[in-house]
Amino acid sequence: MFLRFLFFFSFFSIFSQEIALSSKESIIKKGLEAYFNNDSITLNKTTNQLLFLYKKNQDLSVLAKYFHYKALLHRIKFNSDSTYYYYNKSKNISLLLNDSLEIGKRFLSMAVIQRDAKDFLGSEISSIESLKYLKPIQAFNFLESVYNCLGLASEELNQINEAISYYKKAYKISKLNKDYKKQELGYIRVFNNLGLLYQKQKLHEKAIQFFKKGLKFDDIKEKYPKEYAFLLENLAASNFLSGNKKNVLKQYYEVLEIRSKLKDFKELSTININLSDYYKSFNQKEKALYHVNEALKYARQAHNNKRTLEALELLSELTTGKQSRQYLREYIQLNDSLFQQERRLKNQFAKIRYETDKKEKENVVLKTENEKKQIEIVRHKQQKTIGWLFAAACLFALALSVSFFVLRRRKQLYQAQLQRAEAREHERQQIAKSLHDEVAGDLRMLHQKLEKSQLIEEAQKLEMVKENVRNLSHQLSSVNFDKVSFKDQVINLVSDYFSLDLKIKVNGLQDYDWSAINNAIKRLLYLSIRESIQNSQKHAQATKIIIDLSIAKKFVFLSITDNGIGFDTKISKKGIGLHNLQERVEELNGTLTIESKVGEGTKTSIQIPINA
Template sequence: MKLKFFFVVVIGFISYSFSQKPNDLKKIDSVKKYIYNSKKIDSLSIAEAHYNIAEFYRKTSALTDSAFYYYHKAEKLFKELDAKYELALTLYGIAVIQKNEKDFIGSEVASVEALTLLESLKETEDIIRLKSFVYNNLGIVFKELDQYAESVKYFNKSIELKKELKGDNKYIIDATINNLANTYKNAQQYDLAINYYKQILEKKGLRKENPGMYALVLDNYANTLYLSKQYSQLPDLYFKALKICDSIDHRGYTSIIINQHIAEFYNDQGKKELAKNYAYIAKDISEKYHNDDLLKSLLLLSKIEEGDAAAKHLRAYINLNDSLQKNERIIRNKFARIRFETSQLERENIQIAKERMWLLIISVVLIIASFLLYLVINQRNKNKELQFIQTQQATNEEIYNLMLSQNESIEEARAIEKKRISQELHDGILGRLFGTRLSLDSLNFNSSEEAIKTRSQYINELQVIEQDIRKVSHELNTDFVSGSGFIDIIKTLVETQTLVYKLDYKFEKDNSIDWDEVSNKKKIHIYRIIQETLHNIYKHANATFVNISLKLNENIITLKIEDNGSGFDVNKAKSGIGLKNMNSRIQDIHGTIHITSKKDSGTIVTIEVPIN
């Protein structure tokens, strides 16, 4: 890691040095030797070094083919490392070189490939910035291809992205707006172009903070006025732009263009001497800097001059144009050879990737097959377990039905026996006691005071006995609530289950419910619902307390089971076997079920069943 950091710092320092001394190539050669001879540098550092060398050649020298060569060396390594952002950055550098060398189709392809990579990455500040630059490059490419609608589309995308960037990005935004205005100018949509130029020129502080940009835009604005035949501000605007260039010693590209534009204006106005003067100034400067601009200057002079001078400049223009086209073909051929080498490497990588893909597919198929086999076996075991549970439930229901039937038989026998005893008391003992009372009453004719008193006492006693016997007979003949046995069964279930599940509980019952009027079917389903709900609370709720109540309201039995568990989202919860069984039972006895629950707030299950 330390070596990598040192290496990157060295490259950065050398790049800076060359920006100050572009004619000195010795240091860059030493870096190349260091790369080739070192075995300690990782692939990513080497790729970054190639990229930095390419950037140096592109920005600080005319060695375009060398820049392209090192970009492609970096491209190969970044592809192998799957370093998508760095690869996109490299492709952008390649696209810029191809655009500058008029390989517009190649530049478009490289730009689109860079955008495809960037679209697959998470948007960060660096990603957005690079995308905006690539869109700007595509805008220039399509402008040069005279596809103005496409050019406008990409410039607008670039502007939108640059506006999303943090910090002060007004100058890079203005540069793209200027490019957009140039497209409208080339498309002869002069009004739109003028509006965009004005938008830049009217910004406060631009002339002071960035005079070079101001002069460039001002010249473009003036030239658009000239093309649209609006001469009122000309040539003053041209001279204003030229003066700014001179004040900052900007004797490069912008100065050449301004002098060419002034020459065009004066030539159009018939002022040949002035036109020649500025055309020659443009030619002299362009001979030192830009071949393309020299080409334009020669063509302009061939139009301004007359006779042999015009022919001389035209021949020079043709020769230079042929030479430039030849050089462009040579450079494009070099680019093609480099791309061919890269494509060959890519084909080899594709073959390796295919072999790896087949290996991956076979591995995935085997894993999926094993997983499906596991699922089948697991599902079979679950089905067997479910069948066992269902069989057990059916057996339990049968046992419970037998238990309830036996309970009904017992209750019926008890009722018969009570009725028999009642009849015996009424017809036997009570009749005899009544006869005795009459006999004693007849003896009451004995007039002695003591006899009367004694007989009266016996008679009163017999009346008391008669009343007691009548009371017992009446109570025996009145049947008690035999359904209390069902409540005992429920209570036993709750006590047993909560003990096993380690739950505290509270059980409330409504004594006004006449369970004799409730069918065995409903009792069984109520019993099973309580059992299933307690099981679900234990299994899913992590509760410590449960409150169970049975109440009667307008001939409707309401069963309410409330726990203090973890709760769940009722809308998102999956309907398991237990809940399906509960719903099936409720439907079978024409009841309703309502479940309310919240996360960490417990669950309430409310079931309503009609008695009849």
């Protein structure tokens, strides 16, 4: 039940996130479409939706987009200072997110606003800032626009060579763009900008070459009507200014038709100015007046102040008397007003930049102070840690020393125990030798004398005593693993007892290197096997014995299991053999356990440490 709940909860969480992401993307897309359609109502609605989404999810990328769309709203309303302000706010949020693409795009947008407000130096600075973020991520679509923006700003600052250099960089960047359409548009913009640069320098032949290059693109009129109109209008203007007026009027009217279809008020003001200039040159005053009035109308609709000034100036020239003076006054008033506005905007932009820089510096100072505090905190922590580590190291060293001493002492005691065991074995061997060589020898001689004396019965009894002494000698004598290996000794022992009535199986004997095990331990194992086999055969009436030998970690293990009659371990007492075996095991710090039940056989388990 819990797993099912967890599954549905996880699914719901993921599904909710997908809905939120989908909602965010759809709002952003709708807002951008509204901006390009000049739909301030829809754009305002999507901007408010972004604010609501941010308050709900606390997603900073949504907040950055909210400020971006606030900027677009003010741009539609031609509020340059507010547009710049919100672009800057959006950029600052993107800085917190380390979103290089959005930071670069906002700097570019700010550069365009500054250029339109004739803050050309500020535009250049913002464009260079944009490059810092767009170049590392190879955002070719926007890099081309940045270099074109730098070229236009440099032109206005009369830095012609720098402008040409920037346009060439824009061309190279366009080459790198894998999107063929954007690559073509990049080329067209560069050719148009270079043509206009040479047109302003009155190098019309060069200008015409670039305009014609741009017009050579396949199906340019159908694919890119706006760009086609720019190139054709500028080509006609250069021909007109250079004195070649042959196809100028036809080209101007083609441009006028395209601009009218696109409802591009800003550029409609430009083409009508050009048509007015054309008719003025032929002294066709009525047509010139018509087009200049059209230009003024569209310029005011598009808030195109540059064309408004040009139209007012041209009207003052085409009219006379009071009307001419009125147009001239309007021209002067607007020019002064725009000059004041440009100064105000430059100051406003500079103030916003200053406040931003100041805040960034304050943040850097705060960050530095915080870092210092953090370093100090870390240093104190490190000192405490070092102190604790030193204390721990001392304790560890002390514990290590104690452990070493204890282990060394334990090992020494164990070695002493092994030596005592060896000494006792040596004593047993000496006793066994005495019994075999001396006592048994004396008994043999006495036996022979009794036989010679015809004391046959006494001689037979003495023979039994002699056999008992010999058996005792064999039992006391210890096995020697120097001459015959432990493996062979065990195999020989098992072979002695193996019969049709008693089957013995040995496991693990061949799996280990027994030469590394102390002789006292091997002797104990050997004697334990012998004692257990004898008990199984003599008392348990066993027909099958399984012997398991193993070495694991720091212990040697021996397990002997038979299928005999078993006994009750709570009632039965250990015999002398088992008692002696128990002492031998304990002497080597080992453990001996016997498990048995009546009718279920017996299991003898021995565990002996290899080292103390």
